[in-house]
Amino acid sequence: ENFFTQNNDFLDKKIMITLGPTQEAIDPVRYISNQSSGKMGLAIANAFKARGAEVFLVAGPVTLPINSGDFHLKKVKSAAEMYQSAQKLHAQMDFCVFAAAVADYAPAEVATEKLKKDDSQMSIALKKNVDIALELGKAKRPGQVHVGFALETEKEEFYAKGKLDKKNFDLIVLNSAKEAGAGFQHDTNRVKIIHRDGRMTDSGLALKSDIAELILDEIKNAPVWI
Ligand code: CTP
Ligand code: CA
Numbered sequence: 001e002n003f004f005t006q007n008n009d010f011l012d013k014k015i016m017i018t019l020g021p022t023q024e025a026i027d028p029v030r031y032i033s034n035q036s037s038g039k040m041g042l043a044i045a046n047a048f049k050a051r052g053a054e055v056f057l058v059a060g061p062v063t064l065p066i067n068s069g070d071f072h073l074k075k076v077k078s079a080a081e082m083y084q085s086a087q088k089l090h091a092q093m094d095f096c097v098f099a100a101a102v103a104d105y106a107p108a109e110v111a112t113e114k115l116k117k118d119d120s121q122m123s124i125a126l127k128k129n130v131d132i133a134l135e136l137g138k139a140k141r142p143g144q145v146h147v148g149f150a151l152e153t154e155k156e157e158f159y160a161k162g163k164l165d166k167k168n169f170d171l172i173v174l175n176s177a178k179e180a181g182a183g184f185q186h187d188t189n190r191v192k193i194i195h196r197d198g199r200m201t202d203s204g205l206a207l208k209s210d211i212a213e214l215i216l217d218e219i220k221n222a223p224v225w226i
Helices: 039-050 079-090 132-138 156-166 208-221
Strands: 014-019 024-027 030-032 054-059 072-075 095-098 105-107 126-128 145-152 171-176 191-195 200-202
Touching (some): 014 079, 024 105, 039 095, 039 208, 156 171, 156 191, 171 208, 191 208
Parallel strands (some): 014 095, 145 171
Antiparallel strands (some): 024 030, 105 126, 171 191, 191 200
């Protein structure tokens, strides 16, 4: 048991966490999605709950054991639905953690009937989805803390810092896709936590539950940027 888990340092704070992938419908039986398991987001949710917070989850389709008694849980499928739910909660939150792997694009049109096979090739026109963290970042009020995630395969710190600035995050959790034992389906991970002032903490390879505690410690110590 981690030393920090029960000390109620987030007592009565309101936390919103987006987590999991989104599903973008192609037709009634098909969708575009990604490999996010939602494990890191749930580990953060459990850590906040254990430290006294009231936690609001906006979850894409995940197969995780979410203890519904511990959280306010809104289940969504598409990025548009996730945005709608997150937007409703946003103003009342003290902390927002954007852990979802939101699909960047969705089919421009959803077919009402199942698509039939035809030629040897086919293509689907895609339109850009709403950027949930970016839009809510514009609405961030004084004192509110926004935490972002970034998964990169190259120029990791450069891209992560760009997202930190662009989306008005207070800190960003950088996942390297190349790290052994880290990533979507594992119970372990390795992250770098980057603050607005450039300060960086490396978790080393660790259990997602321990990384969650570290992220909460970093959130608590973050200077709040307006
Ligand atoms: N995010 C979001 N809504 C989106 C896309 C991303 O809220 N439509 C959030 C993610 O939850 C994460 C952060 O923005 O906290 C960065 O997501 P990422 O996919 O790494 O960045 P993108 O801005 O989508 O850039 P790219 O995928 O091109 O690297
Ligand atoms: Ca993306």
